[in-house]
Amino acid sequence: MKIGANKFQSAVFQIWMFGLLLLCASQVNAGEKISNDKIVQQPFSQLFEAYIDSIISVLSLDEKISLLSGNSLFTTPGIERLGLKDLHYTDGSYGIGPEFAPHKWEYLTQSTDSGTYFPTGSALAATWNPTLAGIYGRAIAEEAKARGKNVLLAPGVNIARTPLCGRNYEYLSEDPLLNSKLVVDYIKGVQSCGIAACVKHFCCNNQETNRFTISVEADQRTLHEIYFPAFKAAIQQGNVMSVMAAYNKFRGKYCSENGYLLNNVLKEEWGFKGVIMSDWGATHGTVDAANNGLGLEMGNIDTTYFGVNLVVAVRKKEVSESIINENVRRVLRLMFFTQQRDFKATEGISSPNHYKVAYDVAAQSIVLLKNTSSLLPIDPQKINSIAVIGENAIYKSSIGARGAIVRTKYEITPFEGLKKTFGSNVNIIYARGYKAKYTEPTKENKYIYPENNVNQQLIDEAVALVKKSDLAIVFVGTNREIESEFFDRRDLKLPFGQDELIKAVTAANPRTIVVVIAGAPVDLTQAGKSANSILFSWFNGSEGGNAIADIITGKINPSGKLPFTFPASLDQSPTVLSNAQSVYYKEGIFVGYRWYDSNDLTPAYCFGHGLSYSSFEYRDFKCVKNNDSIQFSLNVKNTGKYSGYETVQIYSALLTSKIARPPKELRCFKKVYIPAGKEVLVKLNMKISDLSYYDESVGHWNLEQGDYVFVAGSSSRDIRQKINNLVKKINNLNCRKQ
Ligand code: BGC
Numbered sequence: 001m002k003i004g005a006n007k008f009q010s011a012v013f014q015i016w017m018f019g020l021l022l023l024c025a026s027q028v029n030a031g032e033k034i035s036n037d038k039i040v041q042q043p044f045s046q047l048f049e050a051y052i053d054s055i056i057s058v059l060s061l062d063e064k065i066s067l068l069s070g071n072s073l074f075t076t077p078g079i080e081r082l083g084l085k086d087l088h089y090t091d092g093s094y095g096i097g098p099e100f101a102p103h104k105w106e107y108l109t110q111s112t113d114s115g116t117y118f119p120t121g122s123a124l125a126a127t128w129n130p131t132l133a134g135i136y137g138r139a140i141a142e143e144a145k146a147r148g149k150n151v152l153l154a155p156g157v158n159i160a161r162t163p164l165c166g167r168n169y170e171y172l173s174e175d176p177l178l179n180s181k182l183v184v185d186y187i188k189g190v191q192s193c194g195i196a197a198c199v200k201h202f203c204c205n206n207q208e209t210n211r212f213t214i215s216v217e218a219d220q221r222t223l224h225e226i227y228f229p230a231f232k233a234a235i236q237q238g239n240v241m242s243v244m245a246a247y248n249k250f251r252g253k254y255c256s257e258n259g260y261l262l263n264n265v266l267k268e269e270w271g272f273k274g275v276i277m278s279d280w281g282a283t284h285g286t287v288d289a290a291n292n293g294l295g296l297e298m299g300n301i302d303t304t305y306f307g308v309n310l311v312v313a314v315r316k317k318e319v320s321e322s323i324i325n326e327n328v329r330r331v332l333r334l335m336f337f338t339q340q341r342d343f344k345a346t347e348g349i350s351s352p353n354h355y356k357v358a359y360d361v362a363a364q365s366i367v368l369l370k371n372t373s374s375l376l377p378i379d380p381q382k383i384n385s386i387a388v389i390g391e392n393a394i395y396k397s398s399i400g401a402r403g404a405i406v407r408t409k410y411e412i413t414p415f416e417g418l419k420k421t422f423g424s425n426v427n428i429i430y431a432r433g434y435k436a437k438y439t440e441p442t443k444e445n446k447y448i449y450p451e452n453n454v455n456q457q458l459i460d461e462a463v464a465l466v467k468k469s470d471l472a473i474v475f476v477g478t479n480r481e482i483e484s485e486f487f488d489r490r491d492l493k494l495p496f497g498q499d500e501l502i503k504a505v506t507a508a509n510p511r512t513i514v515v516v517i518a519g520a521p522v523d524l525t526q527a528g529k530s531a532n533s534i535l536f537s538w539f540n541g542s543e544g545g546n547a548i549a550d551i552i553t554g555k556i557n558p559s560g561k562l563p564f565t566f567p568a569s570l571d572q573s574p575t576v577l578s579n580a581q582s583v584y585y586k587e588g589i590f591v592g593y594r595w596y597d598s599n600d601l602t603p604a605y606c607f608g609h610g611l612s613y614s615s616f617e618y619r620d621f622k623c624v625k626n627n628d629s630i631q632f633s634l635n636v637k638n639t640g641k642y643s644g645y646e647t648v649q650i651y652s653a654l655l656t657s658k659i660a661r662p663p664k665e666l667r668c669f670k671k672v673y674i675p676a677g678k679e680v681l682v683k684l685n686m687k688i689s690d691l692s693y694y695d696e697s698v699g700h701w702n703l704e705q706g707d708y709v710f711v712a713g714s715s716s717r718d719i720r721q722k723i724n725n726l727v728k729k730i731n732n733l734n735c736r737k738q
Contacts, residue, residue: 036343040192043239043337044273052332055082056325062311064328069297069306072102073280076296078335085339087331089198089298093154093170094120094541095398095406096143096349103301115143116354116542117398117408121156122519123365123538125172125563126610128647129671130185132361137189137197139357142346144195150338151196151242155186157230158246160520160564161206161591162575166488169519169539170404173563174592174607176226177666180233187238194343196334199234200244201279203227203261204585208488209577212282215249218585224694224701225589228265235272241334242275245294247282252582253292256282262293275330286310290319295327350409355542362540362547364645364671368558368611369524369534375511376533377554377613377642380422383470388415389433389462389505390475390498392517397539400480401448402487408542414475414515417545421553433462433474433505434496438481447487450478454497459504466509473552474505476527477517480539488577492523492570499526506530515548521566524604536560554613557644559671561610561715565592568604572596593716594662608649608666608715614640614676618648621712621721629687634712634721636672637679647671648682651716652691653709659693664711667691689737701737 078084280299466472574595593607651664
């Protein structure tokens, strides 16, 4: 959009204006001596508001409104005469994607738009390590900065409500606390180098099917307890500078023009001061969007609802200029934060350190699901040959069907990682075992789905190979054609006849390790029956192949924990997908493990599950209640021979409650490194107010008095210690959550 010249554009005015801006900027920069660190901690500090006021006061209406929509797919304009530069946005939940043509959904062919491929969201969540999430966020943002970007369109924090959601691999987990803890550090990491994060997609974009049109309905308690917390934490604890409104409708109104979500919740309840942008092409009107809280229209190629249409709406008094001023203020805050300050030079694209971050996240994310005969880890000195089976052993996941991708300089496949790690003394031979095959797109449905095609010839070749090998490692799972933005999976089955392959290979050689590569739950019933050792890896970034090889040899002791429940079968799941145009979240707060626990269902693998090559003993679980918090402590001993991490998970329950509650809810967790044979004292704490539930009848949080039980476990079902009757007679008023 181009806004015409205005009467203020005289040379005299420009000189005057530059003087004013320099004066304001110098007051902020020098007079106040504000460090970048302080700005990072308080990006919405009052100190910059005078500077922002001075800019708003000299902008014409046309200029103001020009700031509120994209001038290309991934930029919004600055104001040249004032020295305000365009803002550059980039996707990048797991690395900075290739450049797009300005006005077309087409990648440019450039050699300069590569980046490190970091493990995707569900892998990050499986680390259960907020500190690592901060390092990860920082590394991605450094690459964004090196590519001249200002805003990183990440993190995506939508709850994994259904195991089938195509974007579960991009998001984090099924639990609001785990999401909140990870997202706060992630955002702080991103924003620590002067890049604005954008938490997305607000709200209830929990499936891809009909995502552009579906209307979601959820009750207030469910929203506040399950779907809101990560967004609220991003705003109130992470100081995130922008939020992306989701594509879908919520209670009949598009999220991008939903007054309840944008004005009431984000701005009024949570005090959000940053930019509220639409998802790409998700703006549907001018007056409704502006009056209901949308600040920035993004990604519309053909239609522009803001721009000239918004100017007209203001002139007709359908939208007040104060709304425009407020949104301009929000954009200027973002400009100030990302452009006006000289953040220190950071590491460039694909730096060795970034690959190291990718490796560390991958290494801490891999989950040991099962190791009943202690086949793992494998000592390279003790074997001569390995049969590596399966397409996923040679598959690269940085590029996939639809949605964000990364053109990475390198991606180590599992096969390459194994070759390097085991060295030339071990004979590693590969057989494909299965071949990916997909349905043809139809008129009604343009997406492709995996077929369950058994290729007996490939299975026979694999079996012949594993029979003469000391060890077999079968790589199965999904891929990025199957898990993708825009559509969901239709079931949880391992595709392409992989179950048959697993059955045949494990029968031919009991020394078989199954490695599943996927971004979300899959049905591992057959794998569980046939194989004694199962590892779950993810779309695990440029270093994924090295990380899985190091886990297999025991150089790294597995420490990943599942960020979501793996159902034993799809019909156990509280939800599947809705093909309708509206969906009511009838399971309410009973999402993920809350559902399985309440309904006494035994999943294949529970939330928080993940074994280690070591074993950990818990003792002396205690707690002290202070005014508004509870401090827990316990001793955890590594009783095995491998040093490694354990993640202590503390869940609470209220034995007698007047409302429906799940048997347990995650309250705090801590990942600690424990050398072999050593014992450490682990301390955790939580706010008492976090025990509150959202009381719909009064529209706020309430804390029930009663006997709360706290348990400490290695997973949501491997509970090791218990404390009864701890918090009696909590004072309602002091401790209620805000
Ligand atoms: C996705 C967003 C993404 C945007 C820009 C949309 O299709 O939902 O997550 O940031 O495209 O690429």
